[in-house]
Amino acid sequence: MNSNTYPSDFDDFFNEFKDVTPIKNANVVQTARNGDSLAKQLKRKAIAVEQNLTNNYLSVEKVEPVDPYDHLSFKQDGVQDGVFKNLRLGKYKIDSVANLQSLKFEQARSQLFIHIMNSHQRGDRTILVKHGLGLHSKPFAAFLKSYVNQWLTQMPEIIAFHTALPQHGGNSAVYALLKKNQQQKSHNREIHSKR
Known part of the structure; x- marks a missing residue:
């Protein structure tokens, strides 16, 4: 290496980087301060579940x-026939x-x-x-099925339900259609107002 060119090259190199500032303490990792810890999230979820349990208004009284093997079917006023047909057909x-x-x-x-409360909050539409x-259930056959039939009509979040197709359980299950939550309604209003 020529000793005459070394200082000049070195000076040129430093001149190229004269406006660069060093990085401060690169060994520190920044974490989000306002993010909830897992423990806080779990505690909040447990409180919500407990509150839901105390707010459970589903009837335990007499049931029809x-x-x-009965088909269950229910539709609130205002549910379009085509929507109900699509639900019924899975x-x-x-x-x-x-x-x-x-x-x-x-x-x-x-x-x-x-x-149902969690599904509605998440924005699920069909469950x-x-x-x-309940062929051998006590005190009578289809005991739980009878109550599910009653309970689903008691929940304002459910706008329709119908016995499922055989591949989804047939007479031992129902498709339930949930109404849109507030966030979904707002989104729909925005879409329709732009037209």
Whole structure:
């Protein structure tokens, strides 16, 4: 290496980087301060579940018995016939499944209530509720199925339901259609106002 060219090259090199500032303490990792810890998230979820359980208004009183092989069907006023037909024919994507089979009565009541509330909050539109046939249930056949039939009509979040197709459980399950949540309604209003 020529000693005469070295300082000049070196000076040129430093001149190219004269406006560069060094990085400060690169060994420090920044973390989000306002992000919730997992423990806080779990605690908040447990409180919400507990609140849902205490707010559970699903009836435990007398129920109108249905036959294990009865088709269940319900539609609120205002639900379009085409929408109900598509539900009945299983044409909507199933967003979630509430499996109540083999649960005790109170567990099934709580599970159904929480599942529907959470599904509605998430924005699910169609859920599959598996209640079973209850051929040998006590005190009468189709005990849980009879209550599910009653409970779904008591929830304002459910606008329609119908017995499922054989591939989804047939007479032992129903498709339930949930109304849009507030966020989905606002989104629809925005879309229609832009037209």
